[in-house]
Structure formats: structure tokens, C-alpha cells
Amino acid sequence: MNILTFDIEEWFHILDNPSTRTINEWNKFECRIHANIERLFEVLDKTDRRATFFCLGWIAEKYPDVVKEITSRGYEIGTHGRMHQLVYEQSPKDFKEDLGFAVKTLEDLTGVRVRYFRAPGFSIREDNKWAFEVLASLGIEVDCSIFPTRRAHGGFPSFGSPFPTVISYNGIELQELPLNFVTLGGMPLIFSGGGYFRLFPYELIKHWTKKSNYLMSYLHPRDFDPDQPVIKDLSLFRRFKSYTGLKTAGEKLTRWLTDFDFVDVGTAIKQIDWDKVPRVEL
Numbered sequence: 241m242n243i244l245t246f247d248i249e250e251w252f253h254i255l256d257n258p259s260t261r262t263i264n265e266w267n268k269f270e271c272r273i274h275a276n277i278e279r280l281f282e283v284l285d286k287t288d289r290r291a292t293f294f295c296l297g298w299i300a301e302k303y304p305d306v307v308k309e310i311t312s313r314g315y316e317i318g319t320h321g322r323m324h325q326l327v328y329e330q331s332p333k334d335f336k337e338d339l340g341f342a343v344k345t346l347e348d349l350t351g352v353r354v355r356y357f358r359a360p361g362f363s364i365r366e367d368n369k370w371a372f373e374v375l376a377s378l379g380i381e382v383d384c385s386i387f388p389t390r391r392a393h394g395g396f397p398s399f400g401s402p403f404p405t406v407i408s409y410n411g412i413e414l415q416e417l418p419l420n421f422v423t424l425g426g427m428p429l430i431f432s433g434g435g436y437f438r439l440f441p442y443e444l445i446k447h448w449t450k451k452s453n454y455l456m457s458y459l460h461p462r463d464f465d466p467d468q469p470v471i472k473d474l475s476l477f478r479r480f481k482s483y484t485g486l487k488t489a490g491e492k493l494t495r496w497l498t499d500f501d502f503v504d505v506g507t508a509i510k511q512i513d514w515d516k517v518p519r520v521e522l
Contacts, residue, residue: 242455244291244502248299251462253324255361256393259473273306276461287497291315292505294358297322297342304349311350316504318356319343326363327371336374343378355381356505362387362394369409369522376412386418389428401518403454409522420455422448433458438485442492449500464490
């Protein structure tokens with residue numbers, strides 16, 4: 241099972257960087273979301289694939305036409321929170337306000353209940369499991385936030401399972417669709433989204449996809465925008481991570497979606513036998 245998802249945010253929504261941290265900085269950058277999301281629609285039309293779009297509440301507020309276009313084309317909407325902030329840097333109260341605003345904004349725009357969530361930066365970790373209670377209280381049924389290995393920000397190596405899982409925490413249960421990984425030299429390796437997808441040659445991605453019984457992708461409009469400006473204060477490592485492979489990513493995505501079947505989150509959760517998946521008590 242291969243699941244296709246996009247995190248709908250602007251090209252400058254880069255975490256852990258002073259010049260792109262808050263809305264005060266965002267207002268200084270040009271808008272590229274319309275052209276970038278049209279690129280995604282073109283690939284999806286060409287390959288006849290369905291996808292789930294995890295939309296920022298900020299995008300829905302500022303560019304409601306983007307969200308309306310996604311739904312008018314019949315694609316699913318999930319939420320990526322409102323202001324693209326790391327969950328573990330927020331209090332439970334602040335996180336609930338941020339996410340609650342995003343859910344309401346998206347539901348008011350689309351008329352459809354928001355049931356899916358992905359945290360910016362996969363920032364639900366061992367030390368902020370309280371986030372699952374917040375998700376359940378706001379009607380989220382399926383979470384896609386777990387990065388089950390180490391990461392610069394986010395990461396939940398103790399989670400263990402890189403497969404669909406039922407999470408149980410303080411009396412609530414959620415269906416979890418975590419990221420998957422392959423093992424290389426005994427080490428877990430992510431390949432199905434973001435900078436990883438842009439960095440690795442397609443033949444490697446194709447090989448690893450064939451080996452994976454379950455794959456959760458996470459791609460962004462900016463991953464397919466080779467003409468986006470360079471954010472000047474990024475470290476050399478962050479610049480490499482953010483800008484490598486932009487010119488070839490569109491062609492790579494088209495090949496990937498042509499060579500393999502992909503489904504959206506809604507289709508995936510219907511195909512999974514949830515009585516037989518691992519259960520994780522947190």
C-alpha cells in the first residue's frame with residue numbers, strides 16, 4: 241500500500257530558521273503557492289492518482305481559493321495546523337488553539353469534517369504525547385505525524401512500528417499512519433518525502449518502493465519549484481537540504497506515480513484491517 245499526501249504550505253515555511261519563523265517574516269516573502277500547487281494538479285491529472293492534502297490553516301485564511309480548488313477537484317483535506325509551528329515548542333493550550341482554529345477554518349471553507357492531521361516537522365515526540373489527547377478532543381481520527389526514527393526536529397524512535405498502528409493513550413485511541421523506512425546497513429532510512437525524495441536517484445526510490453509493503457509519502461509544493469528564491473540566512477546544510485533536486489523532482493514524481501499505485505488516506509484506512517495492526521500503548 242502506497243499513500244500519497246502533500247503538506248500544503250508556502251515555499252518559505254522552513255522550520256528552525258529565524259527569518260522564516262513567524263508570520264511577521266512570512267509577509268516579506270512573495271507568494272508562490274498558486275503556481276506550485278498547479279504543478280501538483282498537473283501531475284495528478286496526468287497519472288490519474290488521488291491524494292490527501294494536509295493544509296495549513298494560514299493558507300486557508302490567506303488563500304481560501306487554494307483550498308476550494310483542492311476540494312473542487314475531489315481531493316481529501318487534512319490539516320497541518322494553523323501557523324506551522326513545532327508542536328513540542330507549544331503548550332497544550334496553545335497547540336489546541338492553533339489546531340482548533342485550523343480545523344474550523346478548513347471545515348467552514350469546505351463543508352467537510354476534518355479527520356486527518358500531520359504535525360509540522362513530525363513534531364509529536366516521546367515528550368509531548370499529550371498532543372494525541374488534543375487531536376482526539378478536536379475530532380481527529382487519523383494521525384500521520386509519527387517519524388519512527390531519529391530526526392533533527394521531531395522523531396519518535398521508541399515508537400517502533402513503521403506500519404499502520406492503533407495508538408492508545410490516556411483512554412483515547414487514534415489510527416496512526418506513520419512514515420515508513422527501509423533499513424540500510426542496520427540503520428533506518430527515510431526516502432518517501434521532502435528532501436529525501438529530492439536527494440535520492442529515482443532508481444533507488446523505485447527499488448525501495450518495491451521492497452515496501454507500506455509507504456507513506458509526504459511532499460510539498462515547494463519540492464517541485466526550481467525557481468524559488470534562496471533564503472539567504474540558511475546554513476549550508478539547510479540550503480543543501482532545501483534546494484537539492486528541485487529541477488528533477490517533478491519528473492521523478494511523475495515516474496513514481498506512473499510506476500506504482502497510490503491511494504489517499506481515506507482509501508487506505510478502509511483497506512487496512514485495524515483489528516490486525518500493532519497496538520501501541522503510550
